[in-house]
Amino acid sequence: MSKDAPARDAEATRRRLLDAATGEFAAYGIAGARVDRIAAEARSNKAQIYHYFGSKDGLFDAVFDDMCRQTVDAVPIDPADLPEYAGRLHDSYVERPWVQRLATWYRLERAGSGAVVPIVVESTRAKVRAVAEAQEQGLLPTRFSAAELLGLVLHLSGFWSGNVPEYDEVAGPASAARRRQVVVESVAALLS
Structure with missing residues (x-):
């Protein structure tokens, strides 16, 4: 066995715990999630959860951080084409439906806690700067501040x-292509 095998095994265990916890937290939130179900799904044990993450809250924080990093990496902002950025963000929500569920649980169970997720703060600041620079260059309208414009784009992408x-029952069915089109065209209209 190589010297790297224990590190690989530890990382594989940690990854399985994160993946299992993603599903559990998306379904039940922080309060409703059960570490015994997470451990069983990950083919691990509760002691490993506490070893790697310290607590159930620490595990949720790691899941949320991991999800945010994956989203930031997969969907970089393009301030010169915010409609398509919104479309790609929408696509990522379709491909990974747990993202919006985790974000909702985060807002419900962590609001007012004073805790912030550094990757979210860093990426949001970078996006606001990118939008502000595009506004300064005349590529984007200035009727909204850069932060307001970014917020509107983010919310439209998750519509x-x-x-x-x-x-959805009242609005009726819409194809995936139509849903994406609504997002892209809404952001385009916002910018006109």
Whole structure:
């Protein structure tokens, strides 16, 4: 066995725990999640959760941080084409439906805690700077501040995944292509 095998095994265990916890937290939130179910799904044990993450809250924080990093890496902002950026972000929510669920649980169970996720703060600041620079160059309108404009784009990209089922029932079915088109065209209209 190579010297790197224990490190690989530890990282594989940690990854399995993160993957299992993603599903558990998306389904049940922080309060409703159970570490015994996470451990069983990950083919591990509760002691490993506490070893790697310290607590259930620490595990949620690691899951949320991991999800945010994956999203930032997979969907970089393009301030010169915010409609398509919103479309790609929408696509990522379709491909990874747990993202919006985790974000909702985070808002519900962590609001007002004073805790912030550094990757979210860093990436949001970078995106606001990119939008502000595009506004200074005349590529984007200035009727909204850079932060306001970014917030509107982010919320429009999550429009479909953030609806209650009753809205979808009333609005009727829409194809995946139509849903994406609505997001892209809404952001384009916002910029006109």
